[in-house]
Amino acid sequence: MISYEQLRARAFAPVEHRYSVNDTILYALGLGLGADPLDPAHLRATYERDPGFCALPAMVNVLGYPGFWAMEPDTGLTWQKILHGEQSFTLHAPLPAEGTVVGHTKITEIIDKGAEKGALIYSEREIVDKASGQTLATVASTSFARGDGGFGGPAGPVKPVHQLPDRAPDLTYDHRTQPGQALIYRLSGDLNPLHADPEVARGAGFDRPILHGLSTLGVASWSITAALADGDASALKHLQLRFSAPVYPGETIRTEIWRDGEEVSFRARVTERDVVVLNNGLARLG
Template sequence: MAIDYEKIMKLESGPWTVSYTDRETMLYALGLGMGLDPLNADELPFVYENGLKVLPSQATVVAWDNELLAKSGVNFIMVVHGEERLTVHAPLPYEGTIECKGKVTGCFDKGEGKGAIILADTEIRDKATGQLLVTLGMTIFARGDGGFGGPAGGGPAPHVLPERDFDKSVAYRTLESQALIYRLSGDRNPLHADPNFAQMAGFPRPILHGLCTYGNACRAVVEAYCDFDPTKVVEFNARFSTPVFPGETLETQMWRDGNVVSFRTRVVERDVVAINNGKAVIKD
């Protein structure tokens, strides 16, 4: 079924309401590997309800939505998550009730056999007050849906990393069970748990969620440049490059220029870049 450009550009989802507690907040941080050392006083506030802190990347799981893609008519098996963008308007609370609404904001035809690019945004608001908390932006590469006659082009231009040596790096080794923990925050795609399904998709074993690697990079920036204060992050944008296997080590390399932290995340064991063209904006 080919993409109908006029139809897809009118697609919306929601509003839908999500309630979550401190349990979901702590589970998300554990899914990123935080708290592995229970005596780490800097990470303990992310996994313990006494003074609980929230990573801004948690917004990607509390507002999890497959409805837009389900309505779009694309070949879901051929879909790849290309980019994730996050803008913080007000800090996400560690528990509460939020209202979310999504919409398609762009669709580009790369040509027959070359796929399509779909852009979508999700707004997260406090249910009680209506205050806008976070805006999420997502770029989807629909590899099997090019040639539908839509406009040429693509998504936002990637952030260019500095050419000098990186200023700081932080490395975390993921657990062999990392994907099995992380999927409990919402994305239960069997690609991340079922070895047989992973092999059918062309992988030797289940892969780590791209958004888990994304959250891991956010964790690194919060450690390196925010003194473990997640409320300092205003924007967090990145492009996905290579899948990660649970158990591999993720090294996030960072450059700071004023309030902008550029970053990329490398898989140490294979010397490949998993996340590229990263841009975080932090408060002074």
């Protein structure tokens, strides 16, 4: 069982992460970019000699990551029942195409939804440039620990979700994922066999390996800048969303977009199954 005080105060060692231009390109390929090698917007993320080459903002999600720490026995968590519920990131400065960063992770709150209802674990990670000491980004996650409610912790407050406008989307953007996309994306750091091993996937209730949720997030972030910023990925400064369903590699992700000034609301659905896979999305461009 969770010890609220112990888990809330859990100390995470800083994670130093050196990444190269090749890693930056590999991340973009793990979102399915490069499928059209003649698309100038794809080349800006996948070809280092392109004049506009840059790291995709969503790459901060894989930098300075402390690993799947919930598996460690001192957490008291039933790690097999943990789901990734929400994710957000905010860029405070442009992400360099290569460099060394340090990730500083902390748990900001644990919400007890009650016995048989699970718990919410809110965590935050600051990504700091090692050379300058500048904070490049803040990444936040919500984990849903389905098997760990009823430990006597606080029942709230629960973070509110962004509400989508009550009208048809202003525009949509389709991005077809690649059949081998999960096998590429996992090389950016998430080696969970659920995304590669058919037997493991079937044991988890899927008929084949599923795409990483953070790859789906990356696709949506890319789609927003492709639709609204002429493919200039660096225009994205903030993004938040809730994961609602998995994607199978090879499916088409349609990002539905509403724009109200600088505020961009969005959700994403798989067109082949008409299933919403990302919901309650909010992005800001700058």
